Amino acid sequence: KAGVTQTPRYLIKTRGQQVTLSCSPISGHRSVSWYQQTPGQGLQFLFEYFSETQRNKGNFPGRFSGRQFSNSRSEMNVSTLELGDSALYLCASSPRVGGTDTQYFGPGTRLTVL
């Protein structure tokens, strides 16, 4: 099976712009979660989607949003980018939403905000 894929792998934006990141889960996985990884804050949970519905949300401002499509692919959007949004954004997929399944992580999208 192909692993979790994320596109693009690298992205450079300027402050005030918006960005959309994409995640394709492992085939058959219906839960997709997003995480932000920075040197200062570490890995932080953004949100989780299952069957096109947001099931969990972390403590991020409303500028961070996401959605999931009927084929389980997910996108996250960050509007009005700030310098502090520079980070590695990781997507993870699992078959279910129960919390006991292994999360399979993608390679990440490295976002740099100038």
Added chain:
Amino acid sequence: AQSVTQLDSQVPVFEEAPVELRCNYSSSVSVYLFWYVQYPNQGLQLLLKYLSGSTLVKGINGFEAEFNKSQTSFHLRKPSVHISDTAEYFCVVAPQGGGNKLTFGTGTQLKVEL
């Protein structure tokens, strides 16, 4: 809410020596516990997980961890490390019934030297 403390940010160790990476957690609800590893230039992958039952869990690559409820700890051990174990190790918790909302520790960089 949950929090995870990894007591050592870096652990240097010689090859074939034993190692223990320490992890303590705090939670108002019961949790599932995980250790994930991030090898250089690779994505995060699951080492092992504790869901219930025996408090000693075995994972991949010879790693094991012991859940101690009274001390709220989940320390990771390996009796003899190899150069290829050099990586960053994350202790992770997920609330039972809380979906896939993972809370990560700050990570421990394990550096295995010859």
